[in-house]
Amino acid sequence: MITAVKGMNDILPGEIAKWRFVEETARKVFSLYGFSELRTPVVEKTELFSRGMGQDTDVVEKQMYTFTDKGDSSLTLRPEATASVMRAVIEHGLLGQEPVQKLFTIGPMFRYERPQKGRYRQFHQINCERLGEAGPLSDAETLALAYEIAVALGLSGVVLEVNSLGCPACRPAFKKALQDFLEAKKEGLCPDCLRRMYTNPLRVLDCKVETCKTAVEGAPENSGYLCDECRTHYDTVLAGLDALYIPYEKNPRLVRGLDYYIRTAFEMTAKGLGSQNAVGGGGRYDGLVAALGGNDVPGVGFAFGMERLLMLIPDMAEEKKGCFIAALGENTKKEALKLAAQLRRKGIRTELAPEKSFKVQMKQAGKSGYPVCLIIGDDEMAAGTVAVKDMKTGVQDQVKQEDLLKRLADIVR
RNA sequence: GUGAGUGUAGCUCAGUUGGUAGAGCACAGGAUUGUGGCUCCUGUGGCCGUGGGUUCGAGCCCCAUCACUCACCCCA
Numbered sequence: 001m002i003t004a005v006k007g008m009n010d011i012l013p014g015e016i017a018k019w020r021f022v023e024e025t026a027r028k029v030f031s032l033y034g035f036s037e038l039r040t041p042v043v044e045k046t047e048l049f050s051r052g053m054g055q056d057t058d059v060v061e062k063q064m065y066t067f068t069d070k071g072d073s074s075l076t077l078r079p080e081a082t083a084s085v086m087r088a089v090i091e092h093g094l095l096g097q098e099p100v101q102k103l104f105t106i107g108p109m110f111r112y113e114r115p116q117k118g119r120y121r122q123f124h125q126i127n128c129e130r131l132g133e134a135g136p137l138s139d140a141e142t143l144a145l146a147y148e149i150a151v152a153l154g155l156s157g158v159v160l161e162v163n164s165l166g167c168p169a170c171r172p173a174f175k176k177a178l179q180d181f182l183e184a185k186k187e188g189l190c191p192d193c194l195r196r197m198y199t200n201p202l203r204v205l206d207c208k209v210e211t212c213k214t215a216v217e218g219a220p221e222n223s224g225y226l227c228d229e230c231r232t233h234y235d236t237v238l239a240g241l242d243a244l245y246i247p248y249e250k251n252p253r254l255v256r257g258l259d260y261y262i263r264t265a266f267e268m269t270a271k272g273l274g275s276q277n278a279v280g281g282g283g284r285y286d287g288l289v290a291a292l293g294g295n296d297v298p299g300v301g302f303a304f305g306m307e308r309l310l311m312l313i314p315d316m317a318e319e320k321k322g323c324f325i326a327a328l329g330e331n332t333k334k335e336a337l338k339l340a341a342q343l344r345r346k347g348i349r350t351e352l353a354p355e356k357s358f359k360v361q362m363k364q365a366g367k368s369g370y371p372v373c374l375i376i377g378d379d380e381m382a383a384g385t386v387a388v389k390d391m392k393t394g395v396q397d398q399v400k401q402e403d404l405l406k407r408l409a410d411i412v413r
Numbered sequence: 414g415u416g417a418g419u420g421u422a423g424c425u426c427a428g429u430u431g432g433u434a435g436a437g438c439a440c441a442g443g444a445u446u447g448u449g450g451c452u453c454c455u456g457u458g459g460c461c462g463u464g465g466g467u468u469c470g471a472g473c474c475c476c477a478u479c480a481c482u483c484a485c486c487c488c489a
Contacts, residue, residue, distance in 0.1 A: 003480085006480090006481090057487090058486080058487050058488080059487075059488075062414080062487095063487075063488090079488095080488095080489085109489085111487090111488080113486090113487070113488080114414080114415095114484095114485095114486085114487095115481095115482090116482075116483060116484070116485095117482080117483065117484090118488095118489085119487085119488075119489090123489075124489095125489060126489090127489095192485090192486075203487095256488095257487065257488055258488090267489090268489095274483075274484085275483085275484065275485085276487095276488075276489080278488070278489060279489070280489060281488080281489060282489090302489090303489050304489065305488085305489030306489085307489085308489065309489095326448080326449095328447060328448090329447090358447070358448075359448080359449080360449095361448090361449090362447095362448045362449045363448095363449045363450085364449080365448085365449060366448095366449030366450050367449075367450085368449095373448085373449085375447085375448075377447065378447095379447085387447095387448095389448075389449095391449085391450095394448085394449090394450095396448085
């Protein structure tokens, strides 16, 4: 048997209603905020990601699906959307036409990781990018937008956590202070953290090992090291959220895995997701457009993990409107076919029973989930009627063919 | 890349200190009518993940391998 590639899943008909619900809800909220959708290719030049996300992030170092094509170019299946969107914006000069770009995109991403709950090799993101505004209120409104999507999806127990990561001016001082602090606590740290305290000291704050948690108690917080500009930026973001009535929690330990984030960073977490408890996250990335060869344009953005959102939404069945037609006896089949064609032309969804025994047809009608089943047999043909059976109550009556549309209109709409 | 758990019928799972392979659901046929979901009867369906080993004998014990799952790591 040929199976799907590890970590890449089929989305079967029974699940599709949920997927569409999530996508459509997100589109609706984005449009309320004046955001436009775009789509970029799934494959990009490898360099785009190594320059965008940072050479020594885990994603770039070991999680990319990179290959060489027949023209000897190094290409990569996109592991995230932000770099691709920046590339498209720069390439098409969108900022020249309209200096503020509010964009979103929805689609599959690829990362070579060991799959587990909420983490797959092909996964889907809802991605939001807002370019051309450096002010803190654009951060606030963007976080509000993210929060409103969660609300519109009916998610409960989602917490918005916020932090400021500082900027290239003030972050080094904090990093240094943190490293000095950790140096003194070395004995308590797990092997991973001993390595991390040099490569990415902020990550140690995030470690789940008990001894590390205690070792890290009383560690310096970056809020004490923010420069004046970052300080006021952060305060204004929080004030903006208050003004918009968006509930949030400050989390001084919050970090981001990608290099391009500065200042505002946030995450939305939920229970019931296993250990991958972040449904979405993002932040500000002012240097990114310039790093990718564009002008010095600021930006904020975020991404939701669709699979993680879906885990929080109860199963939904597609509501079946329309009708099912069962035909009794050989000579009525053609009549049923004609009837189905007429109804479809009127915009009524109509499904014909399989060409099997009448008993099987009725069984199918029951399973199909349609609210009504039309039955046509010799008696009906002679009388010019159709039997209309209400599948919930089991009640049925004879309806004249010319009255059928009117009759169905009530049930089917 | 590291660790743990699980692989038995289409699905969900039982399977006693190693002694001939089970249930429910689903599916097919019938009781049963010009009508499904309920009830009853009957039936189809398994190389017990794969390859070795121990044993008179392995679904069960041992080794290897593959797959899935969860966790570490990382992230959305």
